[in-house]
Amino acid sequence: MSGKEPVIQSGSEREVVPLVASIDVGTTSSRVILFNKLGQEISKHQIEYSTSASQQAYSASGERNLDEKRRPSSNGSDNEQPIFSAEGIAIEATEYLEIEDLENNVEPTLRFPRPGWVECKPVNILENVVQCFAANLISMDRVNGDRVSNGLPPYRIKCVGIANMRETTLVWSKKTGIPLIDYGIVWNDVRTTEIVQKKKDETSEEYQRHLREMTGLPLFSTYFSCSKLRWLLDNVPAVSKAYEENDLVFGTVDTWLIFNLTHNHVLVTDVTNACRTGFMNLSTKNYDDELLKYWNIDKEKIHLPKIVSSSEYYGNFVVPKCTKKTLTPTAWDLLTSFSNRTPPVPIQGCLGDQSASLVGQLAFKPGSAKCTYGTGCFLLYNTGTTKLISNHGALTTFAYWFPNLHNEDDDYGKPHYALEGSVAVAGAVVQWLRDNLRLFPRAEDVGPLASAVPDSGGVVFVPAFSGLFAPYWDPDARATIMGMSQYTTASHIARAAVEGVCYQARAILKAMSSDAFGSDNKDFLEEVVDETYEKTALSSLAVDGGMSRSDEVMQIQADILGPCVKVRRSPTSECTALGAAIAAAMAFESEEERIIWKNLKDVKKWVYYGGFERGETVSSNTTSNSNLKVFSSKSSNQDRRKGWKMWETAIERCKGWISDIQIS
Template sequence: MTEKELVIKSDTEKEVVPLVAAIDVGTTSSRVILFNRLGQEISKHQIEYSTSASHSAYSASGERRLEENKTNGSSNEQTIFSAEGIAIEATEYLEIEDLEKDVEPTLRFPKPGWVECKPMNILENVVQCFAANLITMDRVNGDRVSNGLPPYRIKCIGIANMRETTLVWSKKTGKPLIDYGIVWNDVRTTEIVQKKKDETPEEYQEHLRELTGLPLFSTYFSCSKLRWLLDNIPEVTKAYEENDLVFGTVDTWLIANLTHNNVLVTDVTNACRTGFMNLNTKDYDDELLDYWNIDKAKIHLPKIVSSSEYYGNFVVPECTKKSLTSTAWDLLSAFSQRVPPVPIQGCLGDQSASLVGQLAFKPGSAKCTYGTGCFLLYNTGTTKLISKHGALTTFAYWFPQLENEENDYGKPHYALEGSVAVAGAVVQWLRDNLRLIPRAEDVGPLASAVPNSGGVVFVPAFSGLFAPYWDPDARATIMGMSQYTTASHIARAAVEGVCFQARAILKAMSSDAFGSEDKDFLEEVVDETYEKTLLSTLAVDGGMSRSDEVMQIQADILGPCVKVRRSPTSECTALGAAIAAAMAFKTDEERILWKNLKDVKKWVFYGGVEKGEKAPPSTTNDTDLKVFISKSSDKSRRKGWKMWETAIEKSKGWMNEIQLS
């Protein structure tokens, strides 16, 4: 297939190659990526956040940085480490927040267990990344036109974002009421959550779970974070009483600032994580708001909309001008005034975006993303399942413009989800705190230097246990050590700790999906129906998935019933946002890049050729595609699982026990 086949007539009747822009705001970085029809990255720019920890370390002394760079064989002083502990160096396409400037870092940790982000930094970083892509595209288009090739042109924009992170700002000014937001993995609301749980009868707890799909008594969700702000921050309380308070997650904040109409919206995949939305009505529920003592007459809540519809036209916010060069500002201003304007029309919470980017559209598809945390989603289609085994019920996506398509793709799709608070972050902990490895990439070889953990079990519950255990009082433990234990055993146990939690979540989901209370579907092939379901494959992406050694350990822990397939696309989350935006056009004629989800898979996975035909090598995205199959024996695998379950029980309730003593 040649690029000529991807060329279309633009609105000015000139030939162009259409692209979709994806804004992806994660816990530790922001990026903007331009995708073509093949799902290939045409341009990309990323800003990795500095943190209060890295800022303090830099301010105190440059010695540690120099020492780390020498260890890593790097001469570049602009090196920091990602949430997975991977060394990141500044390049033309990747910036690191400048630690030399006297500015607040985007992420800060003011107290143990507290995690905050700066909303203005996030907005400025997104705009800077967008500007960098426009600068790159302007340069590339100049070369393309001079060589007789049609230029690239952005058709629409989608957004993916970290969920549950809670921001508050003024309706009158549009500015944050406080200079920080509370990030999803912050645990400051533990007392609020525990008090609510103690005061709520079990029968009513189950009723609330039926409404939301969530175990509300966790610090994870937005509801307790908003309650904490109202109870503890005078500026927020004052705005609430004066009907000036706007609440939103990161998607709402970005869309409000980047659209011409400053529209206040959130999509279902984000709204369902607040604890305020009824899964059945797809709207805020008065009973839930009352439960958290929120008067909706005093607060401005974003309208809940689908994941794929027109929200507004892109504009560059005036408040970001000071952070941009004159060239960047001029390009963004011209882009904002383009005729016809470029719409923002796709929005997905990051894990739903990853599910879509993995092309896991069919019911029964499962995916696992290994990032700062570990997130596993199981697509249940249009069926809403309320888990009996500790998983969450969440929206996978909602693409209403596909209402007339086959397979119910236009209807809201649900998913079961399990979240592990600490995944790649445990690798960073091994590197920075224990100094067991010089680079995160070394954890796989170190863990694989031994055939097993030597009896060591590592429960990485640094901020409590998420699904399927839901114990905020649990804390990280390392058990089973002896004089035989080596650094390799500890590293392997740490990796296994993440993989065991993924197994626990998949076990819970399969039990919910197949309606069994007492069978472990990962150990027993009950019938041929199970063997033939798509649950037999777990699609994986994220930082840790790039390690062959780690993914083989995951496959060994899951056993022979589930094979692990690494995604061929490294940026699944951003690609999911791009797909959502492309699906928002109302007609096939307008949906130029992909007509429907089947067409997405045809182009992204198969290079545009029909099934059974062979695609030219240059058009396929299979460089990282790899399947891992279990090599573990039944005896060793089951023994390991028994050890894990025992360790989990011993790690539960730690904070509660010591507070009572």
């Protein structure tokens, strides 16, 4: 461990080093991570999901275990078929990372039954989370044995937080607690296209604006939970039957996990998840009768989770009995002992994944922004306690709500809001360059290749493979590469592809700046005053995710944003999980109980500065933030403006491609 040992806490029997357990359920994997006071990973276990596509490959291969083909062979040969994470990074099974087993006809967690349909198995997700938790307990038990034998205090989990993919819609029985169907509809599923289009056609523009004011969302999108629940009620007899019999429970992934992992089977959802359902009023922080009626949902016939804050006591951790069959006897015994611990371990933090990433990036102040570069990329701009409804294509969402920080300055105990924008393609363009054009063998090679040339040589790459998201919102746009000549090389194309992602991030930040500062005519990332750049509240962009690991890519991002905005890479690669851990640690009512971090300032002190005060002189080997790095623009005004002009021109020329080529 780097940095000094965190402060030791006295336990009921002996001194211990407190940890926070973070459950992080993403679209393609589940993980559980144990964090210490420095924000370091003391233990981690991850299960990468299998999909219906990998199941078909397994069946076609005739092999007993497809995963064995993915691991290095005993003779060290490298001819196995690799698999890739959601960020396009090649992964393989290790002691700490499992790839879901396809033996014995086990159903995959993810399946794609029809084009555009994406489903997940709620039972699998729960079992995977419990298995990851058990693996961490086994690891911690082993490490604690070594620590005690060497005179060091053991680690002890103090509380549990949860981060999860949002909008994914699950339904189960109130009577039995068992899913009514064996799947949930994942956030990026598009089966509800006809439903939302019909709703849009039937709704006046004035009422559409009214709905957006209430929810902060463009409801006429397949993205959100409201249309997914409506589809289930209209198309699945088991769901409609439970609805009529008042046995239907609706929830997102956070609700499903908390329901199953708490001793009292509590039915709750936090505001950052609830605000993505389309049923919650941002102002009241509760379900709105008008919104439920709009989607023809009778609240008397359905059990909706109570909407709560992101940081409060939900219930004590227990291991669900239904998962026993998937665990080894050792794992079950450890989980049972953990469940019966005195005092019990509370689950008390919950954040949707993008809000969790914002918190994990320590972007607490209004005006701070974060960007997570995954398959796509998600930008959140913290607007503080002010709820802004975007006029420039962004969504309005809850950032976090930590009510027990009510005695602090800066309104940290009040609900915080954010503007959110999504870029459809980020890491996916790197995958495309690697797999389709074969420009390089590994995703991490894109940075060096792109930086081998000083600029793109006039090439502009708009990676609109499935249309343009925020702030352009054009589903008929398609990817284009413009400006090529005989001078163009692979490096120019790679650089243009990276710039295409970075320019989209800049466009979203520009739109958010206009929303926040109330001006359509000024570009707050570029405004020049007396040859110097105007200082703006949007002064830094915190970054995490796959592409952020490349120094070259982040320098390109900084150059495109200009000197007003610095790019700050997180000291931890697991910002989402860390955000959930912070939420859990802030749930204790008094600072005396908060033995890990006292408040958000204390979080930054320990996670960023290794326990030292900011600005305090420390030696390089005493800090924990070796990965923390800030990138500043090195570009000239002229080059930056020329590049932005080229980008805007390219965007206009790629818009409407599908509609323009259709023959009536």
